[in-house]
Amino acid sequence: MNISHIHRQWPVHILLMFLIICLIDDTKSDSFPTLESTIISHGGQVLRVTDSQYKNAATLWNPAIQVWPSLILQPAIYDDVSLALSTLYSAKVSIRIMGGRHSYGGYCSHRGVVLDSSRLKNITINWEDETITMQSGVVWSEVYDVLKESEYIIIGGLCPSVGVVGFTLGGGYNSMYTRSYGLALDNVLKFTVALYNGTIVTASSQMNPDLYWALRGGGGGNFGYVLEMTQKIHRITDTKLPSGQISFFNITWENQDLKEALLNWLIFLNDVADMDTRISFDVIVYVSSERRFIMMWGTFNGPQVELQPLFNSWLTKNPKPDTFSIFNYTQMDIARKIGILINPFPVRERQHIVSAMAINITSTMLDVILESQPNSTVPIAQFMDIIYLNNANKDKNTAWPFPDISFDIAPGFVWTTLDGDYAAINAAESWWQRLLNAAAPTQSIVGAYLNYIDPYMPNWQSMYYRNNWNRLREIKTIWDPTWYFRFPQGIPPITQQSLATKFTSKWSILAITFTITVFSKFSYL
Numbered sequence: 262m263n264i265s266h267i268h269r270q271w272p273v274h275i276l277l278m279f280l281i282i283c284l285i286d287d288t289k290s291d292s293f294p295t296l297e298s299t300i301i302s303h304g305g306q307v308l309r310v311t312d313s314q315y316k317n318a319a320t321l322w323n324p325a326i327q328v329w330p331s332l333i334l335q336p337a338i339y340d341d342v343s344l345a346l347s348t349l350y351s352a353k354v355s356i357r358i359m360g361g362r363h364s365y366g367g368y369c370s371h372r373g374v375v376l377d378s379s380r381l382k383n384i385t386i387n388w389e390d391e392t393i394t395m396q397s398g399v400v401w402s403e404v405y406d407v408l409k410e411s412e413y414i415i416i417g418g419l420c421p422s423v424g425v426v427g428f429t430l431g432g433g434y435n436s437m438y439t440r441s442y443g444l445a446l447d448n449v450l451k452f453t454v455a456l457y458n459g460t461i462v463t464a465s466s467q468m469n470p471d472l473y474w475a476l477r478g479g480g481g482g483n484f485g486y487v488l489e490m491t492q493k494i495h496r497i498t499d500t501k502l503p504s505g506q507i508s509f510f511n512i513t514w515e516n517q518d519l520k521e522a523l524l525n526w527l528i529f530l531n532d533v534a535d536m537d538t539r540i541s542f543d544v545i546v547y548v549s550s551e552r553r554f555i556m557m558w559g560t561f562n563g564p565q566v567e568l569q570p571l572f573n574s575w576l577t578k579n580p581k582p583d584t585f586s587i588f589n590y591t592q593m594d595i596a597r598k599i600g601i602l603i604n605p606f607p608v609r610e611r612q613h614i615v616s617a618m619a620i621n622i623t624s625t626m627l628d629v630i631l632e633s634q635p636n637s638t639v640p641i642a643q644f645m646d647i648i649y650l651n652n653a654n655k656d657k658n659t660a661w662p663f664p665d666i667s668f669d670i671a672p673g674f675v676w677t678t679l680d681g682d683y684a685a686i687n688a689a690e691s692w693w694q695r696l697l698n699a700a701a702p703t704q705s706i707v708g709a710y711l712n713y714i715d716p717y718m719p720n721w722q723s724m725y726y727r728n729n730w731n732r733l734r735e736i737k738t739i740w741d742p743t744w745y746f747r748f749p750q751g752i753p754p755i756t757q758q759s760l761a762t763k764f765t766s767k768w769s770i771l772a773i774t775f776t777i778t779v780f781s782k783f784s785y786l
């Protein structure tokens with residue numbers, strides 16, 4: 262997709278944006294003294310731009326999409342989330358729900374009122390049932406921390422600062438454990454949800470099963486405010502290693518025939534790994550004129566003595582890897598070694614990611630995957646990430662639309678300056694289009710990952726949701742009939758019709774572009 266036409270239209274749209282922002286900014290945020298004092302009296306917090314804690318609370322993980330809310334409400338108890346929702350809904354004040362702040366589209370925030378989960382941090386483990394209940398303000402590092410003395414793992418983010426709810430509602434894969442134990446959404450037993458009017462309901466296979474189905478794959482910010490959820494945890498015993506360790510391996514090829522190396526890998530998947538879900542891979546590819554390498558991280562969830570014999574026929578083929586190392590790692594070790602431990606926010610780099618859910622990878626797709634680093638006057642680094650997800654989805658009765666895929670091909674694009682935004686986003690979107698074109702003859706790409714939400718994606722409805730779109734809209738109509746939980750790439754109720762969808766998707770692009778170009782220049786915060 263070429264985004265240049267948007268830029269040509271800026272003057273008029275910026276004017277309109279200002280108008281709209283002025284309207285949004287005129288929230289009645291000062292006319293809720295009871296709501297605010299109630300939240301504070303129960304240990305919560307209310308933050309405005311002038312408060313010292315505001316900046317840290319409002320900062321998003323990715324600086325390229327930073328937007329500053331007018332008011333942040335941080336309730337500490339569920340009743341105050343309810344009160345906030347019923348009060349704001351009645352007053353027609355629009356909100357966004359904020360969790361771990363990793364949304365690539367910045368959809369957890371906006372220029373208005375934000376309902377932030379950061380004071381809902383309780384974690385309760387039931388060892389007998391092998392379940393864990395997490396409140397919505399919990400992030401994955403906190404869960405790994407409470408599990409670290411045990412032999413248990415959970416399907417959580419490799420990036421430990423990701424929020425548990427946002428991750429799970431969009432699918433949630435852990436490239437090291439998901440082939441063994443499923444996606445995060447496969448592991449949820451129960452949600453507790455506050456609806457737009459403040460009513461709190463339970464969603465499980467027994468209670469409100471339509472909502473339970475829709476929450477698992479429908480994505481964050483759509484059906485209600487998830488207060489807490491209960492997930493299965495898994496004891497690692499098949500590896501016969503102590504402390505819940507798993508065999509973690511790292512295989513690299515450098516300055517060799519990388520295409521041949523990847524073709525050999527695909528044959529190994531087809532012949533061995535597809536049938537053996539103990540094997541996981543997360544593959545990084547980097548190609549520039551100076552350096553070309555493949556780095557394959559993976560795990561084997563079985564006795565280590567079986568690993569070498571399984572891999573032998575593959576790794577003895579040419580080109581042979583330069584390095585092949587095996588370690589004994591716990592989930593916490595893996596998060597430390599290959600996760601992105603960045604604290605506090607924000608990271609210095611500006612980022613954009615695109616995703617392609619693929620059934621298979623063909624030779625022509627490999628040519629696009631192995632393209633050299635993007636050409637641009639500003640430096641842009643492209644980190645190709647191929648996540649192997651064959652047979653990852655274990656529960657087919659969810660809104661996860663990709664039970665048939667084997668890969669998420671998801672390169673991240675990284676740059677550092679505001680004036681690189683246009684070139685970087687264009688490089689990312691045009692790369693994505695080239696991959697789609699290469700995959701078209703074999704129909705290898707069937708969608709895109711909702712958790713790598715991309716404000717520039719055309720046809721996002723069918724790319725994220727595939728055949729589930731209509732059913733999700735029907736369920737939305739029941740649980741949020743007036744479309745209170747709303748954001749540019751959100752699911753509309755049936756009654757709102759497609760007009761509204763067109764309107765918001767157009768504005769979403771403008772809003773993001775506008776945010777990137779204008780707000781990032783304000784350094785007063």
Ligand SMILES: Cc1cc2nc3c(=O)[nH]c(=O)nc-3n(C[C@H](O)[C@H](O)[C@H](O)COP(=O)(O)OP(=O)(O)OC[C@H]3O[C@@H](n4cnc5c(N)ncnc54)[C@H](O)[C@@H]3O)c2cc1C
Pocket residue numbers: 322357358359360361362363364365367368369378397418419420422423424425426427428429431432433434435436480481482483485486487488601712713
């Ligand atoms: C560095 C990095 C690494 C990542 N790695 C992985 C990975 O390994 N695997 C993977 O599957 N994904 C990964 N992701 C994607 C990640 O899962 C999504 O970005 C996810 O949506 C982030 O959730 P959050 O709570 O941190 O973000 P937020 O931006 O706070 O929330 C994301 C969305 O969910 C909504 N939301 C948040 N809390 C609630 C709630 N309580 N109730 C209802 N809606 C809510 C928000 O409104 C927003 O629309 C990664 C992202 C980043 C930036």
Ligand SMILES: *[C@@H]1O[C@H](CO)[C@@H](O)[C@H](O)[C@H]1NC(C)=O
Pocket residue numbers: 383384385
């Ligand atoms: C966390 O939850 C447990 C059990 O539900 C409860 O006993 C405990 O008081 C809670 N802790 C906090 C800090 O809310």
Ligand SMILES: *[C@@H]1O[C@H](CO)[C@@H](O)[C@H](O)[C@H]1NC(C)=O
Pocket residue numbers: 511512513556584598599
């Ligand atoms: C994997 O191996 C490469 C090359 O030896 C090394 O640079 C990298 O740090 C290793 N990564 C991990 C997580 O072990």
Ligand SMILES: *[C@@H]1O[C@H](CO)[C@@H](O)[C@H](O)[C@H]1NC(C)=O
Pocket residue numbers: 502565587588589
């Ligand atoms: C991992 O554990 C196995 C079994 O205890 C042991 O043989 C092996 O040496 C360990 N590997 C490393 C890298 O420590």
Ligand SMILES: *[C@@H]1O[C@H](CO)[C@@H](O)[C@H](O)[C@H]1NC(C)=O
Pocket residue numbers: 632633634635636
């Ligand atoms: C980058 O530029 C080089 C040299 O001009 C060219 O050969 C190459 O095809 C370009 N790559 C892309 C991805 O456009």
Ligand SMILES: *[C@@H]1O[C@H](CO)[C@@H](O)[C@H](O)[C@H]1NC(C)=O
Pocket residue numbers: 620621623703704705
């Ligand atoms: C890839 O998958 C598509 C869709 O299932 C299928 O039609 C095609 O034959 C497959 N191609 C290869 C090369 O496996």
Ligand SMILES: *[C@@H]1O[C@H](CO)[C@@H](O)[C@H](O)[C@H]1NC(C)=O
Pocket residue numbers: 456458459460739740741742
């Ligand atoms: C809140 O909304 C739900 C779903 O529309 C509805 O079932 C419920 O009765 C409403 N609660 C109140 C108190 O109006």
